[in-house]
Amino acid sequence: MFVGSFDIDYFVLLAALLLIVGVSVTKFSSRLGMPSLVLFILVGMLIGSDGLGIIYFDNAEQAQLVGIIALVIILFEGGMQTKWSTIRQVVWPSVSLATAGVLLTSLIVGFTAHYIVGLPWIEALLLGAIVGSTDAAAVFASLKERNISTKVGATMEAESGTNDPMAVFLTLTFIELITLTEPNYWLLFSSFFWQMGIGLVIGLLLGKVASISINHINLDSSGLYPIFTLSFALLTYSAASLLNASGFLAVYVAALIIGNSELTYRHSIFRFNEGFAWMAQILMFIILGLLAFPEQILSASVIGSGLLLSAVLILVARPVATFLSTIGMKYTLNEKIFLSWAGLRGAVPIVLATFAISADVESGQMIFNVVFFIVLTSALIQGSSLSFVAKKLGLSGPKKETPHHSLELISIGKANAEIIEFKTDENTPIVGQKLQDIEFPDSVLVSAIVRDENLVTPYGETEIKEDDFLYILVSRKEKNKLRKMLKHKY
Structure with a gap:
């Protein structure tokens, strides 16, 4: 991973500097009106081999591992912060966006990618599937920093927390169609319902078990309770994944159950998860930035294809999917327009793009480069303008008030x-x-x-x-x- 003999002391120093830089850029991101994830990625690209050359990193499997663990932590923290009384009102629209919306988006982008990028049909549809879902890390981070109306904010959170199963299902399906000589179509189709159903059941079950366990175990130190809680997030993901169900969906559902239950050491648990989620986000996006080579990402072919596909995704695919997925549901025109614009892409598409590289898909590296460029475009254009668009559409929510005083709740x-x-x-x-x-x-x-x-x-x-x-x-x-x-x- 590191070029040459890298002394452990220098490694610790580098880790410290990266965390300091990561935390510092969050302050600059709010002043610049730019999502912090963009700056984290740029930090990774800057210190990578095509930048300052401090770290050379090109291992897609390791990036997958880091990305998945970080996404589990981020999803868990976001789900725990979500109030069920708010999310309950938007369950069905969110599920529709997370399933039908992702499918429609993937098909439109994939169809366009065939003609713009020149990929074979299956590989073009694979690219569409990879960028088909909104990203929980990007959405949760954006909503923390902005005042968006409760209804559309809850819809964005619920959609991003539940749409990963469809994106993962479509991505793995197209990879199998590419790599297997005789794929089992019935098994591929039925696996989606298995992933959703069993993921939901495991999330509900372990969420309830975690809530009861936290309140009834008597640990000697209060600092152990947040770790005990986080262990259930990892347990939930692994239990679901080992049963070939959706680990991300299970984690989000479990987090909803735990976060809306009476908890011992509630404040300590929430504050620990919030800080740990920020660290996971910093680490994940820097690692993903390291995995990208600017010389490839910023090549003329990738920029041209990426800009055209980004325009199709933002201005055509996402709006069509949003309006069709919410037919008959109680959303105003302005709310639908905002949901169309707020389809942020982030870590999930980049992590899914590493699947194509790991599976030795012929165009895997090109797909990764284009997806990476699309994510940067989405974060820069959509992420930076959320507050402005919400204000213009009359969807700015009440000001989020957080006390500046400090009093430890125990x-x-x-x-x-x-x-x-x-x-x-x-x-x-x-x-x-x-x-x-x-x-x-x-x-x-x-x-x-x-x-x-x-x-x-x-x-x-x-x-x-x-x-x-x-x-x-x-x-x-x-x-x-x-x-x-x-x-x-x-």
Whole structure:
């Protein structure tokens, strides 16, 4: 992987510098209005053999391994952050986009690739299948940074979290049609329903098992709970994959179950997964950037073909697939236009493109190069303009408010108690009341209030106001009672 004798100390130094650069570019990405994944990829390309020549990397199988593990972590974190109350309203449109939408997109792009790139029909359809699905890593990262209306944002998340089975199925199907002399068509067709069905069942089952296990195991250190939770993500993916089902779908479903359950050490688990998902994203896109050779990616033939196929994908295939997949569903014209524009491509197409190289498909390297260029084009054009398009279409959502103050939320394992955070709004029953007049359960204590970025020390005469952040100490046995009282689900 590394040219020459590479001392371990220099390797550690390089890893540290890459992580520092990766974290730093996220700040620049928000200022430039550019998705961070683009900058991560560019970092990888810069330090690669065609750039500064620091690292030489051309192993597609290793890139696959890194990509798959990173995608599992990213999907798991995204699913845990998704509220079921929001996603439930867009389940069927999302499933339609994740199946019929991916198929239509793949066919249109594949048909066009045959004439633009000059690939044989099956290989052209393989290229279409590889770029047919939206990317969870790109979508989750983009939505974190932007204020998009809840409905379309939830649709984007659910679609990107569930459309990998169709893309993987189509990609592997076309690879088998290319590489096998006598493919079993019935087996190929039935495998899709097996992947979806068994993936869904395993996700539901292990998600429930994980939620129960997290709450009932008594570990000595709170730091072990996030690791214990993440282990279920890897277990879910591997269990589904070993049964030839969709591991990505299983992970996303399990994450939805876990994230919407009552959890011990909930805050620690969420914060750990968020940081680990960022690290996985940085590592994955840098590795994928290393795998790409700028001399090939930026050749005249790849640029010409990539630009034409990107235009077809963005302006024709995705809009046609979106409008046909959502017929009869309650989406306005503007919402459909935005969903058409928001079909971000990212890591999944690049990882799927490595399958073609690993399978020794004759045009595998050319397909990889074109797909890589399409992903960069999609991220730069679509990813950078999401907020602008949403604003023009009247689909900007409420401003995402995150408190800038820092207060560690904890679960006090041995004492069987937790400190939880709750933000009041106009519908919170206790707004306008004084603390001494609120009939909290006996074990409840409001420890701190943050109001307008200032710390307010609570006492009996303190009045609760709208948009207050309350930090409440509560025993676990009274947590459900407090939740019902506040009409808020933690």
